[in-house]
Amino acid sequence: MKSNPDTVIIGNPNSGRAGDQDFLERHADVLRAEGLTVEVLNTERPDHATELAAAAGDRLVVAAGGDGTVNEVVNGLSPQATLGILPLGTANVLARELGLPLDVEGACRRILDGGETRVDLGVATDADGAERRFACMAGIGFDAKVVGEVSPRQKRYLRGLAFQVAAFRVLFMNRFPPVEITAGDRSHVARFAIIANGHYYGGDYKVTGPGLLTSGRLETVLVERVGSLLRPDVFWGIIFRRPLNNKMESFTAGEVSARSAGAHVPVQIDGELWGELPMSFRVDPAALRVVC
Ligand SMILES: Nc1ncnc2c1ncn2[C@@H]1O[C@H](COP(=O)(O)OP(=O)(O)OP(=O)(O)O)[C@@H](O)[C@H]1O
Numbered sequence: 001m002k003s004n005p006d007t008v009i010i011g012n013p014n015s016g017r018a019g020d021q022d023f024l025e026r027h028a029d030v031l032r033a034e035g036l037t038v039e040v041l042n043t044e045r046p047d048h049a050t051e052l053a054a055a056a057g058d059r060l061v062v063a064a065g066g067d068g069t070v071n072e073v074v075n076g077l078s079p080q081a082t083l084g085i086l087p088l089g090t091a092n093v094l095a096r097e098l099g100l101p102l103d104v105e106g107a108c109r110r111i112l113d114g115g116e117t118r119v120d121l122g123v124a125t126d127a128d129g130a131e132r133r134f135a136c137m138a139g140i141g142f143d144a145k146v147v148g149e150v151s152p153r154q155k156r157y158l159r160g161l162a163f164q165v166a167a168f169r170v171l172f173m174n175r176f177p178p179v180e181i182t183a184g185d186r187s188h189v190a191r192f193a194i195i196a197n198g199h200y201y202g203g204d205y206k207v208t209g210p211g212l213l214t215s216g217r218l219e220t221v222l223v224e225r226v227g228s229l230l231r232p233d234v235f236w237g238i239i240f241r242r243p244l245n246n247k248m249e250s251f252t253a254g255e256v257s258a259r260s261a262g263a264h265v266p267v268q269i270d271g272e273l274w275g276e277l278p279m280s281f282r283v284d285p286a287a288l289r290v291v292c
Pocket of ligand 1: 012013014015043044045046047048064065066067068069070072088089090091092155271272
């Protein structure tokens with residue numbers, strides 16, 4: 001291996017289909033056989049992938065894990081670096097969004113043979129001014145509570161089912177305070193909102209139609225009452241992968257802010273909890289260079 005490998009794989013050994021160090025080394029060997037010099041780094045704790053990506057410089061940085069690991073890498077990546085993805089998670093939303101193969105062998109080949117494109121990123125800013133970039137979506141209220149209910153162990157053994165079971169539990173056992181969502185001079189009240197940078201959600205469920213990832217806009221879908229997700233037309237629409245914005249009020253904007261008077265309303269970013277309201281969200285157009 002050269003002293004400065006041109007590719008770094010940052011892997012989360014705990015994500016869905018990840019194995020041990022050898023698992024990633026075997027796939028690194030596929031890349032090495034085609035002439036890439038590859039360094040494999042396994043994360044040791046949450047947020048470690050952000051530190052490793054920041055130290056990787058302007059190289060090809062391959063995130064091997066689920067959307068949580070991809071998000072951590074995106075939050076450390078130099079603007080000149082390129083992101084590659086080996087999808088090993090439960091939902092692999094960004095990989096789907098980019099049309100990448102979801103099997104590791106196919107994803108490796110795409111890293112070797114694929115092109116590069118630029119896609120938008122969302123940026124969430126909390127009340128203290130801390131920022132978090134997101135590739136797929138932010139969720140306010142209901143889905144953030146669901147994310148908070150699912151343990152890594154449940155995700156590992158039940159995969160997508162863990163979220164479905166938790167979603168019913170959260171829906172029936174919680175009250176959802178109203179949230180005020182503002183974009184420009186328009187204000188809306190909802191009890192659950194999704195602020196989407198891409199059109200897939202939680203796997204291959206759809207928030208909106210394709211093309212959002214490169215549109216320079218975020219799509220906000222407002223759910224006025226969380227119980228309306230059980231309305232037969234909405235529920236079956238979700239199950240049959242129809243875009244949720246067909247049934248719910250939604251709008252596109254470059255910037256959105258959300259607050260809730262007096263209540264603690266959690267926010268999830270790319271499937272991981274990240275603080276609570278008030279928070280603002282903006283799009284950073286074409287901010288991420290990625291293998292596609
Ligand atoms: N070595 C580690 N030990 C414990 N947790 C880790 C480690 N590395 C990363 N994590 C945390 O695990 C979380 C989940 O990781 P990731 O998204 O890759 O897998 P997943 O949960 O199986 O997939 P998905 O996001 O598709 O559900 C990340 O937010 C990250 O903070």
